[in-house]
Amino acid sequence: MNTTTITIHTGTARSAVDITADASAFVAGGGDGLLNVFVPHATAGIAVIETGAGSDDDLLDSIERLLPSDDGLYRHRHGSPGHGADHVLPAWISPSVMVPIVNGELMLGTWQSIVLVDPNRDNPTRAVRFSFLS
């Protein structure tokens, strides 16, 4: 298995950051296999969605509707408002996604991108681990 960790700047607002280019660069030349994209943080997830046409912001809105930043709803509520919700998010939007690779290329559909979903406002940088098994 070939594995590495990269650092992504997600800033201090809720964010959905497209990391497809990083994943693509990692698997380039790697033959056929499966890529695992894993974020080793308890308040983030990995999604495969379209980006750049509104759906990334629509996703952040849906997170606020389904997992509201209302600290009264959560036992775990230190730090910034919404931190309790951020800790529930990874159960619904998993921190781990697998992508098939053929001839060193991501077998994503035309409109699919790999996105780091980071609702957490307190951590402006995040690690993401890529692991390629062939």
Place this chain on the structure above:
Amino acid sequence: MNTTTITIHTGTARSAVDITADASAFVAGGGDGLLNVFVPHATAGIAVIETGAGSDDDLLDSIERLLPSDDGLYRHRHGSPGHGADHVLPAWISPSVMVPIVNGELMLGTWQSIVLVDPNRDNPTRAVRFSFLS
């Protein structure tokens, strides 16, 4: 890795299509390993649930409750009503699922089936990629 793409007819209504038999046929005789089921479309997901006893339709209802087909909620809203919601769905119901394989058989529980979840009414056929790594 052994990989192939099949075509599934999902029709023009919201649908949850059981693709377990297709997955089973793909891994038959394949020894031990992991099967990746991946739908390369930005408005679909893969779920592992019981089918044929109401839960597949219950799932479609829950999608409408949690990600309503109300275009006012979404920036991305061309095409059929609900298209904006359809584009958020894969963040919550991932387009990628892994299933363990032993002796060429899916290690699913008695009541588990692999289901293609396709809320999109505009695409009556969908591709699904199976990839088996052993």
Place this chain on the structure above:
Amino acid sequence: MNTTTITIHTGTARSAVDITADASAFVAGGGDGLLNVFVPHATAGIAVIETGAGSDDDLLDSIERLLPSDDGLYRHRHGSPGHGADHVLPAWISPSVMVPIVNGELMLGTWQSIVLVDPNRDNPTRAVRFSFLS
């Protein structure tokens, strides 16, 4: 691939059981690869969240908010109240998660644990399959 099935006691209340120690023991000494954690039941999921600081109970609350135990909402509704909701859960909280392994160690973040989410009150014990591919 190295694979095994363990039995977890989840009791007769909704539960989120930390199985990280079991996963860690399974991969110890196993080199580099990917671990699949799979629950072969149609009313359970696997999540990667923080445990022991409230978020596990916050997750159970969020399940009740998003997938209410209101039998009127579900076609599938035999057994205990909420059984219909339990059958929808795995579409949203998948029964399958992959974790990267390096030098026989889980590459989880500091606050991440692997959790068996079992809303079902009728099954006090559950199987979980670990599969390690390197």
